[in-house]
Amino acid sequence: MKKIVILGGGKIGRMVCFLLGTSGDYEVRIGDMNLDGAHAAASTFGGTGEKVDLSNAAQVAAFVKGAWAVVSCAPFHCNPTIATCAREAGAHYFDLTEDVAVTKKVIELAKGSKTAFIPQCGLAPGFITIAANHLAKPFAQIESLRLRVGALPQQPSNQLGYNLTWSTEGVINEYINACEAVQGGHLVSVPALEHLERLIIDGIDFEAFNTSGGLGTLAESLKGRVKNLDYKTIRFPGHCQLMRFLLQELRMSEHRDDLRTILERAIPTTTEDQVVIFVSASGMLDGRLTERVYAKRVMAQTIGGHHWTAIQLTTAAGITAIVDLFAQGKTPAHGLVRMEDVTWEDFMANRFGRLYA
Numbered sequence: 001m002k003k004i005v006i007l008g009g010g011k012i013g014r015m016v017c018f019l020l021g022t023s024g025d026y027e028v029r030i031g032d033m034n035l036d037g038a039h040a041a042a043s044t045f046g047g048t049g050e051k052v053d054l055s056n057a058a059q060v061a062a063f064v065k066g067a068w069a070v071v072s073c074a075p076f077h078c079n080p081t082i083a084t085c086a087r088e089a090g091a092h093y094f095d096l097t098e099d100v101a102v103t104k105k106v107i108e109l110a111k112g113s114k115t116a117f118i119p120q121c122g123l124a125p126g127f128i129t130i131a132a133n134h135l136a137k138p139f140a141q142i143e144s145l146r147l148r149v150g151a152l153p154q155q156p157s158n159q160l161g162y163n164l165t166w167s168t169e170g171v172i173n174e175y176i177n178a179c180e181a182v183q184g185g186h187l188v189s190v191p192a193l194e195h196l197e198r199l200i201i202d203g204i205d206f207e208a209f210n211t212s213g214g215l216g217t218l219a220e221s222l223k224g225r226v227k228n229l230d231y232k233t234i235r236f237p238g239h240c241q242l243m244r245f246l247l248q249e250l251r252m253s254e255h256r257d258d259l260r261t262i263l264e265r266a267i268p269t270t271t272e273d274q275v276v277i278f279v280s281a282s283g284m285l286d287g288r289l290t291e292r293v294y295a296k297r298v299m300a301q302t303i304g305g306h307h308w309t310a311i312q313l314t315t316a317a318g319i320t321a322i323v324d325l326f327a328q329g330k331t332p333a334h335g336l337v338r339m340e341d342v343t344w345e346d347f348m349a350n351r352f353g354r355l356y357a
Contacts, residue, residue: 001027004325005091007054007082008032008073009015009041011166012096012122015308015316016073019352020323021045022304031063054078061085069094069326071319079119080105087113090228092326094319096122098174098213099245110336118337120323123275123311124149124231125216126318126339127347127356131279132218134344135292136348139283142226147215148199148208149277150234151311153270154299157240160243163270165311166207168260174233175243176253177212182219182229190230193244199234200280201295208232221340226250234276274299275310298356321353 002025008015009032021028022045030040031052038049053059054074060082064070070086072079072095081096083106086093092115097103103119110117112148120126128147136142153163164171178189192210199206214231222229247253252262275298282291300309322331322342330346331337347353 001025001070003066004029004069004071004323005067005177006030006041006071006073007052007060007063007078008075009037009049010033010073010317011312013073014041014044016270016320017041017310018044018072018304018306019316019320020071021047021169023324023351025327026323029067041190045340046133056079057081057085061088064089064091064212067091069323071323072096073319076102076173083109083117083119087115089225090115092116092118093321094118094121094326095317096120096126096230096315098125100180100213102178103216107336109262112195114334116332116334116337118217118326118331119286121322122315122318123151124214125218126230128214128231128277128279129216129218129339130342130344130347131294132281133221133279133340135279135281135294136222136226136283138285138292139225139290141283142222142281143228143278143283145222145226145229145282146235146278146280147218147229148230148276149231150206150208150213150276152234152236152274152276154272154274156236158267158269160239160310162239162267164264164267165270165273165309165348166315168263169256172213172256172259172263174213175247176256179210179212179231179257180219181210181231181333182216182222185224185227187219191270193240193247195230195232196240197232198237199278201276202297205237206276207237207240208234217338218340221338228342231342234278271309272300273310275314277314296356303355317352317355321347321350324350324352 042049
C-alpha cells in the first residue's frame with residue numbers, strides 16, 4: 001500500500017482520512033496541531049493520530065519522512081512549509097488552498113521537481129475547474145466562461161443567510177483579496193464583493209459576487225481561447241450588501257483577526273448544509289452561438305455510518321479523486337500538475353469522484 005501523510009484533521013481532513021483510510025489501497029497517517037483533532041480524524045478509519053506543529057518545519061519534515069505523498073488539509077498559510085518538506089522528503093504533494101500567493105509559492109517549488117505538486121484540488125478551485133474545462137472543450141473560441149460555487153445552509157435563519165461550514169479564515173481571505181478574471185481576452189484583477197448578479201437554480205433565488213482564488217490556474221491555461229472568464233461565490237440574496245457594510249464601511253477588512261472572532265462568536269455552524277455549483281460556457285459551436293451548463297446542488301449525507309456535510313463531501317471527494325487518479329497514472333507524473341490536466345471522464349468515473357453524482 002502507498003503511504004500517505006495527511007496534515008490537518010479538521011472538517012475536511014477527517015473525511016479525507018475516512019475515504020483514503022478505508023479504501024484498502026493507502027496506509028494513512030494523520031497529524032494535526034491538536035491531538036484530539038488528530039485522533040478524531042484517525043478514528044474514521046481505525047487509526048491513531050499524532051500532534052504535529054504545522055508551522056514547525058522540523059516537526060513537519062520528521063512526520064512526512066518516508067511518505068509516498070503528503071496531503072495538506074491545513075490552513076493555507078501552513079502550505080509553503082508543508083510543500084517544502086514534501087519536496088525535501090521526495091514525496092508528492094496535494095493541497096486544497098484557494099490562496100493565490102500561497103499557490104504561486106507551491107508552483108515555484110514544483111519547478112524541476114522529480115515529484116508531483118498538485119495544489120488547489122478540492123472544490124473551488126478543483127472540481128469546478130475540471131467541470132469548466134470540460135464544458136469549454138468543444139469551443140474553438142470561448143465567448144464566456146462563468147464559474148459559481150457556494151457552501152450554504154439548507155435552512156438559512158439569519159440576515160446573512162449563512163452558517164460557518166468551513167474555514168472562517170478562508171472565507172475572510174476570499175472576501176477581501178483581489179480576484180483574477182479575464183475581460184476582453186486580457187487577464188485582469190477585480191475587487192472582491194463586486195459584480196453582483198442574480199442566479200436561479202432549481203427554482204431558488206441566489207446571488208453571486210466576485211471572490212478570490214476560485215479560478216486556480218484556469219485563466220492562464222485558457223489564455224488566448226477565452227474572451228471573458230470569472231469566478232464568483234454563491235450566497236442567498238442580501239448577503240453581499242451586509243458583508244460590504246461590515247468589511248468596507250466599518251473597515252473590518254483591516255482587522256481580520258477581530259472579524260474572525262466576531263463571525264465565530266455570532267454565526268453558528270451547521271451540519272445540514274448544501275453546496276451549490278453552477279458553470280456556464282458559451283461560444284460558437286457548429287456555426288451557432290451555444291451555451292453549455294452544469295448546475296448541481298449537493299446535500300449533506302450519511303456515508304459509511306458517518307454524517308458528512310456537503311462541503312466535507314465535495315472538497316474531500318475532489319482531493320481524494322485526484323490522489324487516486326495520480327496513483328493510477330492518469331495525470332502527469334512530476335512537476336506542477338494543474339486541474340486542467342485532469343479529464344472530466346476520469347474524474348467522474350473515479351470511486352471518489354463519483355460522490356459528486
